[in-house]
Amino acid sequence: MTVSAERPLPLSVAIIARNEEARLPRCLESVSGLAAEIVVLDSGSADATVAVAERFGARVEITDWPGFTVQKNRALVACHQPWVLSLDADEAVSPALADAIRALFAAGDPPRTGYFINRRNRYLGVWLRHAWTPEWRLRLVARDQARWTGGRVHEQLTVTGPTGRLAGDLLHESYDRLDDHLHRTIAYARLGAEDLIARGKPFRAYKLLLSPLGRLMRILLLQQSWRDGWRGVLIAASSMLAAFAKHAFVLEHHLRNTERNRRP
Incomplete structure (x- = not known):
């Protein structure tokens, strides 16, 4: 038709x-x-x-x-x-x-x-x-x-x-505001961590260190976000923060569980 x-x-x-x-x-x-x-x-x-x-x-x-x-x-x-x-x-x-x-x-x-x-x-x-x-x-x-x-x-x-x-x-x-971006970055990182925890994924120390660095390099250098000026730098940094926060939340969950299991 x-x-x-x-x-x-x-x-x-x-x-x-x-x-x-x-x-x-x-x-x-x-x-x-x-x-x-x-x-x-x-x-x-x-x-x-x-x-x-x-x-x-x-x-x-x-x-x-x-x-x-x-x-x-x-x-x-x-x-x-x-x-x-x-x-x-x-x-x-x-x-x-x-x-x-x-x-x-x-x-x-x-x-x-x-x-x-x-x-x-x-x-x-x-x-x-x-x-x-x-x-x-x-x-x-x-x-x-x-x-x-x-x-x-x-x-x-x-x-x-x-x-x-x-x-x-x-x-x-x-x-349109940086505070909104950062607020949602942390909120989405927490949700991402909850997904990892729900799937039984253990905390890996190397991911806490390497995943944020990989995010930064991919956006800042491979996508060349630096060519968008300070906005591009902020986007790359926020992506790095998102990766760090996600694995940090998984670490927090791991530490709480470890301390709980040690209690008599």
């Missing part, structure tokens, strides 16, 4: 949100008229997130918060269209990406089961050119062939079948 350029595509946009009234309008406006359905899973917002979503014609479902992977799978299941575009509330579809998605559907059903999209990141008010670049994410998928996998953090969308890439970018407003 050929899709008219003026008609919404057989596509659901899936978004999970909590207290996103400030960022959600930009996201929803970027897909206005593109998709036949917008689904927002809200996990107990205390602001106007639900009202904002409904103003843009989204179908809102209220849920608890079970973690990123489970919540995004819930959003996938809640979609009714055969194809799903998964977005975060701080992302927007660029005009070039919207054109690429329309072109993909113009001749009928897309030939692959999933499509990677490059995410372009703005950090502390400036678009990055090296750090976190390129950042290909699988986001457009055939609903029945897709699922989210992963632990408490760093969830990943997967599909059964071949994948391709689309032109255009997801425009990501990553962090």
